[in-house]
Amino acid sequence: MKEKNGGCFFILTRIFYFMHDSQYAQIRQFTSTVIDTYLYRIPYKKVFDTVFQVQSTDAVPHCFVCVNLRCTLKSVSSYLLTNFVYIIIVVVVFRTINILPSVKATPIFCIYTTALIVASVVKDNILMLLVATMKKVVFVTENEEKYSEAKEILSSHFDVMFKPMSLVEIQGSSEDIVINKCKEAKEKLNVPFFVEDSSLCFNALNGLPGQYVKWFLEALGPSGLYKLVSAYEDKTAYAMCIVGYSDGQSDEIRLFHGRVDGKIVDPSGVHGFGWDACFLPDNSNESFAQMPKAKKCEISHRALALKNMCDAVIRSATGD
Known part of the structure; x- marks a missing residue:
């Protein structure tokens, strides 16, 4: 037996x-x-x-x-x-x-x-x-311009790996969109990664187009965005970026915000992408599209959000 x-x-x-x-x-x-x-x-x-x-x-x-x-x-x-x-x-x-x-x-x-x-x-x-x-972190995005900026912004801390992935953008707040993106990406990744969502908010239009600026831009272009507020005296606006970070292991999703106030102007400049040409930050005489890339990567909404992410992860690592 x-x-x-x-x-x-x-x-x-x-x-x-x-x-x-x-x-x-x-x-x-x-x-x-x-x-x-x-x-x-x-x-x-x-x-x-x-x-x-x-x-x-x-x-x-x-x-x-x-x-x-x-x-x-x-x-x-x-x-x-x-x-x-x-x-x-x-x-x-x-x-x-x-x-x-x-x-x-x-x-x-x-x-x-x-x-x-x-x-x-x-x-x-x-x-x-x-x-x-190898001190790498993955940026889950299909936007190569966003990846290029993130890589430059974070270059002093670690290498950013490009992971093009089509993620569902739900109808909801920017925070909800980022959280949903993180959850979806985590199903396919087990390494530290981040996602982001950017908004352009017109004060005269109570925050529109906001997180839906991508579709407004596709339909109207930068000139069309300017025409939306050209009839209003108030042309102030703010650019908002929300970054969602996951360590790839736990269920925790950490959100980091970056905001730059400014106003909407007649498009000008050849640098940048998206709606950069029609956004003039406060305390600047150049639109994002008129600035050299290095300058924009110092002051932009995306730069602020990613730097906040860096600071938070550094504090976690050092126990401060």
């Missing part, structure tokens, strides 16, 4: 390994809670400062490495701990019903199953490990 059971041994290990049933999910939830409660509270700044020998003056460039590695370690450690618990349960069950042919087969089973787990962890987390060690 034992010899017959021994012939089924490796088949059964694979069957049990791929059984992602409700019991497995419950174990995963339990071990994830353990990670959150105990391991995730390790003072990572001190650990990584020691490992990387980071001095206080050099802390900022390494902060995103710390955050990304922390997310990576949490994911991998949770996965390994889950499967370790699962292996113990399976071994106990196998021994109880006498499927394992002998006590000697138990370590063989554990080694073989652990090898499968390690291979799966490496495969599933290789992109996350690359992002963590």
